[in-house]
Amino acid sequence: MAGKRIGILALQGAFIEHEQAFNRCGARSIEVRSPAQLAEVDGLVIPGGESTAIGKLMREYGLDKAIKDRFAAGMPIWGTCAGMILLAREVADSKQFSLELMDIRVKRNAFGRQINSFEADLEIADIGKTRGIFIRAPYVEKTWGEARILATYQDKIVAVQQGNKLLSTAFHPELTEGGEMHRYFLSML
Ligand code: GLN
Numbered sequence: 157m158a159g160k161r162i163g164i165l166a167l168q169g170a171f172i173e174h175e176q177a178f179n180r181c182g183a184r185s186i187e188v189r190s191p192a193q194l195a196e197v198d199g200l201v202i203p204g205g206e207s208t209a210i211g212k213l214m215r216e217y218g219l220d221k222a223i224k225d226r227f228a229a230g231m232p233i234w235g236t237c238a239g240m241i242l243l244a245r246e247v248a249d250s251k252q253f254s255l256e257l258m259d260i261r262v263k264r265n266a267f268g269r270q271i272n273s274f275e276a277d278l279e280i281a282d283i284g285k286t287r288g289i290f291i292r293a294p295y296v297e298k299t300w301g302e303a304r305i306l307a308t309y310q311d312k313i314v315a316v317q318q319g320n321k322l323l324s325t326a327f328h329p330e331l332t333e334g335g336e337m338h339r340y341f342l343s344m345l
Contacts (some may be wrong), residue, residue: 159345163188163197167213169205169238173330174338182333183342189220199232199345202239204291204328207264210238211253220255225259232321234341240316240324243295247298258322259301262294266312278327279308280315286336288314288327295326320344 163173166187166285173200176288178185186242187200190193195261200223227233235243235258243253267274268288278288281304286307300303303322307315314326323344329337 159185160184160198160342161196162342162345163194163200165189165200165202165210165214165219165239167205167217167219168209169203170236170328170330171201171203173328174201174203174236177330177335177338178342180333181338181342183338188219189217189228191218194219194222194226197231199234199341200226200280201341202233202235202242203330204237206241207238207241207254208252211242214242217254219287220253223255224257227255230321232323232341232344234323234324234325234337234344236328236330237291237293240296240326241295243322243324244296245300258318259299259303259315259326260296260313260324261298263297264294265292267296276309277342278307278309278314280336280340282306283336283340286329287332288329289326289331290314293326296324299332 162185181219243258
């Protein structure tokens, strides 16, 4: 992992927080807004934010195809929250755009109005305990194929991994200090 460059998709949402979290782990990250910048990185994070906005800008900048091409060539991707939605093969009750890479069906804003945002202690397979901050979070309704459930919260799937190339979390690890998930993604590179 030493010397690997992590790209943070920096179109909208919580990209600066991911850069800071990788900094705390001693890893280098760069902001990605174009296919040329994407070509320079060894792994990509799609941050939380608004999945419709990020998806729209992604297509405008030709990043949708570029990301799929890099993924097909072996680049690992981690999606958090809106990023999880953008990785999913299926988005429940919606025709919204996604990259359709991960064998999961996600439900947007799935925890309901009363608990728009909340924090919870989570136990992640292979990683251990972490604090999860959920902000209008999705959850995963269903996985298939090679997708492996890493964590649930109140019986809802909130973290999934697919092979050594895809990771997705419904919560925001960039907003907590521990760095467990960031180090885990680095180990996938
Ligand atoms: N609710 C947002 C969406 O549907 C995701 C929220 C987030 O990323 N914190 O895109």
